[in-house]
Amino acid sequence: MTRLSAITPSGHAQLGNYLGAIRRWAGEGSPGDLYFVSDLHAMTVSYNPAKLRSLSRETLAVLLAAGIAPDRVFVQSDLVRELGALSWVLECACSYGEAARMTQFKQKADGQGVVRLGLLTYPVLMAADILLQGADEVPVGQDQTQHVELARSLARRFNSTYGDVFVVPRAVMAGTAARVMDLSDPTRKMSKSTQDSAGVVFVLDDPDLVRRKISRAATDSDNRLEYRPTFQPGLANLLEILASCTGRSPIEVAEDHTTYGELKEAVAEAVVAELAPLRAQALEYLDDPAGLDSIRAAGAERARERGKHILEAALRMAGVG
Numbered sequence: 001m002t003r004l005s006a007i008t009p010s011g012h013a014q015l016g017n018y019l020g021a022i023r024r025w026a027g028e029g030s031p032g033d034l035y036f037v038s039d040l041h042a043m044t045v046s047y048n049p050a051k052l053r054s055l056s057r058e059t060l061a062v063l064l065a066a067g068i069a070p071d072r073v074f075v076q077s078d079l080v081r082e083l084g085a086l087s088w089v090l091e092c093a094c095s096y097g098e099a100a101r102m103t104q105f106k107q108k109a110d111g112q113g114v115v116r117l118g119l120l121t122y123p124v125l126m127a128a129d130i131l132l133q134g135a136d137e138v139p140v141g142q143d144q145t146q147h148v149e150l151a152r153s154l155a156r157r158f159n160s161t162y163g164d165v166f167v168v169p170r171a172v173m174a175g176t177a178a179r180v181m182d183l184s185d186p187t188r189k190m191s192k193s194t195q196d197s198a199g200v201v202f203v204l205d206d207p208d209l210v211r212r213k214i215s216r217a218a219t220d221s222d223n224r225l226e227y228r229p230t231f232q233p234g235l236a237n238l239l240e241i242l243a244s245c246t247g248r249s250p251i252e253v254a255e256d257h258t259t260y261g262e263l264k265e266a267v268a269e270a271v272v273a274e275l276a277p278l279r280a281q282a283l284e285y286l287d288d289p290a291g292l293d294s295i296r297a298a299g300a301e302r303a304r305e306r307g308k309h310i311l312e313a314a315l316r317m318a319g320v321g
């Protein structure tokens with residue numbers, strides 16, 4: 001059974017990516033699981049090419065540093081030829097209406113001056129990511145279920161029109177994980193591409209910077225140290241982060257503290273301790289470019305090999321190639 005998950009290098013990996021996803025991938029995955037750095041997905045909005053290249057490497061180093069086995073990771077663009085070919089085949093099996101209906105496309109396109117065509121077609125590329133690897137399951141949050149549904153429809157349609165080639169993937173709801181909110185504005189999710197990084201803890205931030213960011217986290221003037229997410233979202237976020245780092249519940253950790261200042265110090269130390277081994281390992285990988293390159297090349301080779309027969313069969317059945 002293969003599960004496939006990805007992280008887009010649209011910025012530096014942040015605490016939410018780690019607590020909500022990467023740490024689980026490293027801890028709970030089964031040997032057949034695959035994880036990739038979805039750098040092609042970062043091209044759907046304006047970006048800097050040199051920065052994207054370095055973020056892709058850094059993100060790969062973070063996945064490995066978290067403990068994901070080297071033989072389970074790859075970088076998406078290393079398969080750009082295979083994915084480009086399969087995407088085209090799938091685009092020709094997808095209607096314009098299906099693509100334009102995607103809620104995420106409508107949300108992201110809204111308010112953008114120039115909407116890249118890639119923003120419309122990226123769910124088809126995502127279908128190619130999934131179908132090329134023959135993934136059985138794709139763990140997703142609410143915002144991605146529609147895209148996996150599209151991958152299912154395209155796989156079924158292709159299989160019934162041209163012949164059975166693709167595994168029809170299932171979307172599985174990622175179990176309840178920490179949803180880390182921005183420290184400056186706890187009403188919005190912590191995100192790697194947020195312009196103002198004051199409220200975002202990046203996993204490779206220096207420990208003193210982590211402490212500073214957490215000490216400045218928005219709370220409230222209630223001075224009630226209780227876990228009440230609706231009324232005290234900033235405080236609840238800090239309690240959830242502390243709970244997630246210490247393996248306890250937010251209600252329990254709230255009982256250990258009496259002032260916001262004391263709580264923030266405890267959160268900062270817990271986050272610094274949680275990230276320290278990850279940061280050290282990631283920096284080691286980044287200090288050894290040849291080693292990282294060879295892990296990356298081997299991952300690409302394995303992923304290419306996995307997808308080779310599927311792509312060849314799809315092209316043959318579609319009457320091309």
Ligand code: AQP
Nearest residue numbers: 007008010016017020021178179180189190191192193
């Ligand atoms: N704040 C978060 N709390 C918990 N989990 C989070 N994830 C992201 N932010 C949080 C999870 O991290 C995984 C990889 O994320 P992604 O790169 O696929 O895209 P994203 O969810 O859009 O992540 P960001 O950081 O918010 O990026 P940008 O700024 O580009 O939008 C996913 O499993 C995601 O749920």
